[in-house]
Every structure is written in C-alpha cells, then in structure tokens.
Amino acid sequence: MKIHLKIWRQKDSQSKGEFKDYTLDDVHQELSFLEMLDTLNLKLVKKGEYPVEFDHDCREGICGQCGMMINGIAHGPLKNTTTCQLHMRSFKDGDTIYIEPFKAAAFPVVRDLKVNRSSLDHIITSGGYVSVDTGQAPEANSIPIAHEEAEAAFDAAACIGCGACVASCKNASAALFTSAKITQLELLPQGQTETSKRVISMVKQMEEEGFGHCTNTEACQVECPEDISVLNIARMNYEYNKAKILNK
Amino acid sequence: MENVLKSEIPEGPLSEKWSNYKKTAKLVSPNNRKKLEVIVVGTGLAGASAAASLAEMGYNVKSFCFQDSPRRAHSVAAQGGVNAAKNYKNDGDSVYRMFYDTLKGGDFRSREANTYRLAECSANLIDQATAQGVPFGREYGGYLRNRSFGGVQVSRTFYARGQTGQQLLLGSYQALMRQVNTGKVSLYARHEMLDLVLIEGKAKGIIARNLDTGKVERHGAHAVVLATGGYGKIYYLSTLAMGCNASAIWRAHKKGAFMANPSWTQIHPTCLPQSGEYQSKLTLMSESLRNDGRIWVPKDKNDTRKANDIPEEERDYYLERKYPAFGNLAPRDIASRSAKEQIDAGKGIGALKNAVYLDFSKAIKEYGKDIIKERYGNLFNMYKKITGIDAYLEPMKISPAAHFSMGGLWVDYELKTTIPGLFAIGEANFSDHGANRLGANSLLQACVDGYFVLPYTLQNFLADEIKQPKTDINHPEFDKAEQAVKKQIEGFLTTKGTKTAEEFNKLLGSELYDKCGLSRSKEGLEQAIKNIQDLRKAFKTDLIVPGEASEVNSELEKAGRVADYMELAELMCIDALQREESCGAHFRTEYQTAESEAKRDDTNFCYSSAWEWNNNPSNPILNKEKLIFETVTPSVRSYK
Numbered sequence: 001m002k003i004h005l006k007i008w009r010q011k012d013s014q015s016k017g018e019f020k021d022y023t024l025d026d027v028h029q030e031l032s033f034l035e036m037l038d039t040l041n042l043k044l045v046k047k048g049e050y051p052v053e054f055d056h057d058c059r060e061g062i063c064g065q066c067g068m069m070i071n072g073i074a075h076g077p078l079k080n081t082t083t084c085q086l087h088m089r090s091f092k093d094g095d096t097i098y099i100e101p102f103k104a105a106a107f108p109v110v111r112d113l114k115v116n117r118s119s120l121d122h123i124i125t126s127g128g129y130v131s132v133d134t135g136q137a138p139e140a141n142s143i144p145i146a147h148e149e150a151e152a153a154f155d156a157a158a159c160i161g162c163g164a165c166v167a168s169c170k171n172a173s174a175a176l177f178t179s180a181k182i183t184q185l186e187l188l189p190q191g192q193t194e195t196s197k198r199v200i201s202m203v204k205q206m207e208e209e210g211f212g213h214c215t216n217t218e219a220c221q222v223e224c225p226e227d228i229s230v231l232n233i234a235r236m237n238y239e240y241n242k243a244k245i246l247n248k
Numbered sequence: 249m250e251n252v253l254k255s256e257i258p259e260g261p262l263s264e265k266w267s268n269y270k271k272t273a274k275l276v277s278p279n280n281r282k283k284l285e286v287i288v289v290g291t292g293l294a295g296a297s298a299a300a301s302l303a304e305m306g307y308n309v310k311s312f313c314f315q316d317s318p319r320r321a322h323s324v325a326a327q328g329g330v331n332a333a334k335n336y337k338n339d340g341d342s343v344y345r346m347f348y349d350t351l352k353g354g355d356f357r358s359r360e361a362n363t364y365r366l367a368e369c370s371a372n373l374i375d376q377a378t379a380q381g382v383p384f385g386r387e388y389g390g391y392l393r394n395r396s397f398g399g400v401q402v403s404r405t406f407y408a409r410g411q412t413g414q415q416l417l418l419g420s421y422q423a424l425m426r427q428v429n430t431g432k433v434s435l436y437a438r439h440e441m442l443d444l445v446l447i448e449g450k451a452k453g454i455i456a457r458n459l460d461t462g463k464v465e466r467h468g469a470h471a472v473v474l475a476t477g478g479y480g481k482i483y484y485l486s487t488l489a490m491g492c493n494a495s496a497i498w499r500a501h502k503k504g505a506f507m508a509n510p511s512w513t514q515i516h517p518t519c520l521p522q523s524g525e526y527q528s529k530l531t532l533m534s535e536s537l538r539n540d541g542r543i544w545v546p547k548d549k550n551d552t553r554k555a556n557d558i559p560e561e562e563r564d565y566y567l568e569r570k571y572p573a574f575g576n577l578a579p580r581d582i583a584s585r586s587a588k589e590q591i592d593a594g595k596g597i598g599a600l601k602n603a604v605y606l607d608f609s610k611a612i613k614e615y616g617k618d619i620i621k622e623r624y625g626n627l628f629n630m631y632k633k634i635t636g637i638d639a640y641l642e643p644m645k646i647s648p649a650a651h652f653s654m655g656g657l658w659v660d661y662e663l664k665t666t667i668p669g670l671f672a673i674g675e676a677n678f679s680d681h682g683a684n685r686l687g688a689n690s691l692l693q694a695c696v697d698g699y700f701v702l703p704y705t706l707q708n709f710l711a712d713e714i715k716q717p718k719t720d721i722n723h724p725e726f727d728k729a730e731q732a733v734k735k736q737i738e739g740f741l742t743t744k745g746t747k748t749a750e751e752f753n754k755l756l757g758s759e760l761y762d763k764c765g766l767s768r769s770k771e772g773l774e775q776a777i778k779n780i781q782d783l784r785k786a787f788k789t790d791l792i793v794p795g796e797a798s799e800v801n802s803e804l805e806k807a808g809r810v811a812d813y814m815e816l817a818e819l820m821c822i823d824a825l826q827r828e829e830s831c832g833a834h835f836r837t838e839y840q841t842a843e844s845e846a847k848r849d850d851t852n853f854c855y856s857s858a859w860e861w862n863n864n865p866s867n868p869i870l871n872k873e874k875l876i877f878e879t880v881t882p883s884v885r886s887y888k
Contacts, residue, residue, distance in 0.1 A: 138379065
C-alpha cells in the first residue's frame, strides 16, 4: 500500500523543527510501524540524506524506549500498544500519517523524534525504591503477601517508563508514572516503612523537573501501553496529603 | 601454542569452595573504598546490580549505558522467570540438584565450581529481589509461587507474570538510582564504550562516545567491569534488542582479553517466525509456554489444511515422541534442533514453511481459558499484537531464533579476564552455562555475578590498588586510544560507499545463521570463513554512513557495531571449526549418533577454547582451559 508521511524533523534541541513530506509506495501490512520507518531510512541513507532519528530498542513492547505521536496519539491508534508493536495493518492504502516527537517541557527534543526523558529517571532517583542494601534481605517467604496484593502491586509495577502518559496529558503531567511506582511500593510490606518520605520527595522532584499538575482528564490511562490505572494517582494524592499532615 | 589458563578455583570440596574463597579473600577498609573508582559498563541486571552493590559498599562507581535510561537494558525483555534452589515445592530440589541440572543442561562443558556457585547463591537472589519490592507471583496463602522450566524435573522457577526480567531489572535499576541519589554512582546514559585503556598492562579506563553530542570522552578508574550482555544480534535476526552489541567485549578482546567458546550461541525454540525480508527482529515467546503448550507438525509434509482441521492422529508431537521423560520441556538446544529437523524434512508450517505449532487446546480444555489466561495472558496478547492471530482459538506458529551467547570473555573463578583489572559479568562472560543455557538461568547468572560474586572478587583485586592514585586521563595511553577511536569514526564517515551498516549486518547474519547456527559442518564453516572475509573487505570500501561525528548519528553507532561483528563472526566460525565434536548448542553434522543426537568427545575436547587476539581476525591463537570434573562424571546427556 501507499503511505504518505509527514514527519517532524529537528536537528537538535536548539534548532527550529518542521514537518517534511515523504511517500512510501510499497508498504506491506505485516511491517511494524518502526520497520516502516526503517525502510524510509534505508532509502534516505542510500540517497546520502540524513535518516529520521527515533528512539527504539527491544521492539517487543517492554523496554519503553520507543514512543512518538502518531496522528496526534501517543504510540498511535491501537490501544495498549507501544509504537514498536503497532503494525501497518492498522493503516490503509493512501493514508497520510503525521509523526511527531513526544512533546513536554520536561522532554526536550534531542533530534527529530528522539526526546530526552531523563526527567523520569530523576523522579525514581528521588525515592522510587526500597532502601535495602545487597545482603540485608531476610528469607523471602518470611513475609507472606496475599496473592491479590502481589497482583495489584504488579499491575502498578508494569509501567515501562515510556512517557506516553506525559505526552498525552494537556498539562504534561507525570502523575501516572510517579504514582504507579509509589503505589507498587506502598502495596508491599517491604516498601511501606518509607511511604511518606518517598511520596513527598517524588512529588517534589516531579514538580522540579517541569512536569505539570494532574487535572484528572484521565487521558494518560487511555494511551498507556500497560493500561496503568489512574486510581494510582488518587492513591498518590491520598498518601501525599497524609504524609504532609502527619509530618507537620 | 597451547597455554594453560589459570582458573583460580579455590581449594576444598565443591560445596565449600565459595565459602573458603570468601573466608580468605582480601578486604578493603571502608575509609579506603571511597578513594577507589570503578567503571561499570552496562546497566542490565549484571551491571546495575554490580554498580549498586559496589556503591553501597562505599566505592565510587561510574555507570555507563547506551540506552537513554538504565532501565531499558535488554534484561528487561526476559519473560519466563528466574531459577533458585529454594525447594519451596518440596519436590526434591537442592543446590546440588540445580548445579547438576545446569551442568548437564550445558552438556558438561562448564566449570564445575562456577556452576555450583551459581546454584549456591540462587536462593539469596530471591530474598534480595523480594526485599526490593519485586512483585513475584504468590500463592493464595501469600507464599512465593514456582513453575517448571525446560531441562529440569522440579519446579524451581520464580516469576512475575511474563515480565520477570522487567521486574528484576527495575529492582536493580532502583537500587542503582538510589546510589545515584547518594552521589556514589555517576550515571552516563547514552554513552557507548568504544575502547578500553590499558596503562602498564592494567585496565585503567575507557573511551566512550556521548551519543547525544558525539563527543569522545575519557574516563579513568582503578578497575573496569564489563556487563554488556550478549552478541546474538550478530545474526541480525534475533530475539535481542536492536542496540545489543559486542563492541565493548570485542574491543577489550583486541586489547588482550581472551574470548571463550565464541561460537556457542543458543538458538531459542519458541520465537515468532520470520515473515518477510523487511523484518528487524524475531520476538521471543517465553519458554514457560512449553509447560502447557504442545509442539507438533503435521505427519504429512504436504498437508495444507488449517491446524484445527488436522485430526489428532495425523499430528506428530515429535518432542513427546522422542523425549518421553521431558517431552515438550526438553532443553532449548534439543527443542530447536528437533524443530529444524522437522522443517528441513518439509513439515514446517506457515506461508514460508519455517515454523511448527505450539498448541494450547488440550490445556485450555483441561484447565479452562481463565487459568491459561492468568498464566500466559500477556504472551497471548503479544502474539495477537504481532501476528493478528488469537492463540486461544488456534495454535501459535513458532520457530527457532538466535538468542543467548554462552560464549563471551574468558573469566576465571573470580570473574577476572586475562587483562588485570578488567572483569566481565553476566552474559558478557562465558562462565556458567557450558554449551547450552537452561531457561531462567540467565537472569540468575546476571544477578548472582552482580550482587553476590563481583563485590567479593573485585574487592580482592582492589585491596592491592589502594595506594594507586586516581587514574590520570591525560596519560599518553588515553591519547592513543582516543585517537584510534576518532580515526575509526572518520573512516566510517569518509568511506561513502553504497550499503548501510544494517544491510551488511543482514548479509553477515544470514551467512552465519546458515553455516554457524543450529548445525555446523567443516565444509560449511570453511566456506563461511571465506565469505566473511570477503564481506569484511566489502564493508571497508562500500559502507555508507551519512552525517557527522559531532551529532546524534545512529548510522554511525551501527557502523561501529557491525565492524566488530565482521571480525567476531570469523572467530565464531574458527571456533566452531576447531571443535570436532557436538555438544549442547554446538552441533557438528559430522559428529552425531545414529539417532541424530549430539556426540561429545570427552577425550579430545573436554576444554573451553579461549582465543587470543593476534592482530589479525583470521589468525587468532587458541588457548585451552581443560575442564576438570572432581565431583561429577560427565555422562551422555539423555532426556529420554
């Protein structure tokens, strides 16, 4: 099938970007979206032109490195799917596809579709862990955890850190990302002792990185590849308020 | 020339070696630790756990990864689980049993003492990960749950749904970021190591390229640890991430670190088959699926019916037929080779006749769809996303694909390479799996190396370095290494040929998969060596890399990786050629039994090959580490 592409090209964070038009004539339905971009890049490189830079690595939906806005939707039209798992059978002959980088003040463009998401790492650095050193751990079965609790913790822990929640949010808030980690660790006895310290530092860091506030539009969950629940945000707010009140 | 390599195995009976080592290993006092710097390259399970553990002890760590965040390293993609000899199931498991399973799974081609230590430290890992908040699967009573994996008859695999690698990695990533927060770890994401710097024969630093700015940087330390994973991407089509590469270990090899058993590559039996030439990767479907899935092909090779239309009696469940004791849970090398046999006999299914069926209908009938969904739901979803097919209604189509490198840098018991001050951990080394790795042992080895082994063995080395000053990055050796790196980059950019690095990788990969993949022969390998040499020549004159060195340039990154593959590929073939036996994943067609099983030759090949760089990729020097079995007598590996 024939596909028209309008791709955001931007040399670096300082330069001005613009959409450029490309057309691919022979796109197979079985191609993944990134493989479609590979074929475009192969053509560009062969012509001596600079290929479209985009983030990707595992190409099986788990590393969280890929991500772009496809026709205005983070990771494209398929629900709960990363860009690398999107296939061209979701499009039809003659379609025009707009491709842009994730846009947020906290995600500066590195080049073309590639953005810098280290702000998410900084949030984890500020407290998204259990403070246990290697060697300190007690026997694993000494603390039973109900099946349902472990499963609920997993649901929150499944976040792949791609940043689609931020890109989908009109406020560019990282509330879903941050709250998922807070919830995972709060649900497990191992993480509970540090909950209030953790929630206060992570929320503070989130603000310092330039992410916006959550206004409950719930767009983040809709476009999250892992379907992380917005209820985590409610839990984060609850824990945050509790920590603030109890600590003062 | 044959050297005897020193494996440094401690004295004493097998079960006491590691404790004996720990009792006598040298220590560094806490106030001296803060004066010492360690570089750790790679932030997968091995790298992140090592960096975090060393920082917790008080060392200053510089941690490098090429990804945009340490959390994205390819350990993240491991699905099925991690083994540990906890014997929670009361089904006869023990450290010894796990050691024996691993040794046997590797076809008696690994070092006894290392393999035993892997099993011995396994239980600690489950404790550590649980304490970090890794949400392992639990029984309704709240205790940890286990499942079975290939090549064993007990249930010792712990798992977090189908995302065990992700959850373990997030645990070690968070431990790492906690140390970034304390200031003990400096993190260098989007940095790629391009050379190792030796001063007076010791590893003292690295040259790395900042992938966002193109700047070539110097980093010094008292020791360097490589945790850079495997090189299955050399086959191009593989289960690995696009960025996985051999560059760090290969460049260290060219500085003097020996490469061991480079040709031993695990071809994983349950991956999605190739469906066209544009394909960039073969996605793995966890081996855990073989717990409930049954593998079959039609008995008639001309069968064109849909899977569900083929009656039971016209299906050949060949693994159950050939290996009744282990059935669908035969080890990976055997499962992959059996699939190849069926495909080569024309019984492959799918449009390209390159796959076999993995069928859940019996399990769904027996347990109900809900149970199967709880066990493998995410895998079935992934299958549907990629193929558009609902595996609850019809069997999956699966095919073997390049997966894990059993080979890697040669290390001794202390995980030291042949370069003083250079350590290799996780998949980057060769140590624990012999000629075939058992499922759910890779996450384990990465973690055990990083959390529990390296912190002791590196300290034993650093104890003698406490008087060494901070490494001077203005030393002439740094100048030399930096110049060489810049010259290579310049060379790529000025070749201005017609083929991209990826096109070269594809050509190399198909040659290698064909002749140095699931089965190998003298004739094929000799041909491959010649073809690889020609391809390497073409790469030097016909490569095209656009853009400049001083900017984000992914084509330039790929060029460097493929340049290394062009040399490593030849070594893999040379290695496979010299080993005139079949063992584990290394199947030489000339050496097989009447039933087409691997025929080992313990008289002549009971060693690990350790190759030494000799300034020419076609002329490496073979050193042999003889494998000495004090506890176990190698037997013919049988899963029947």
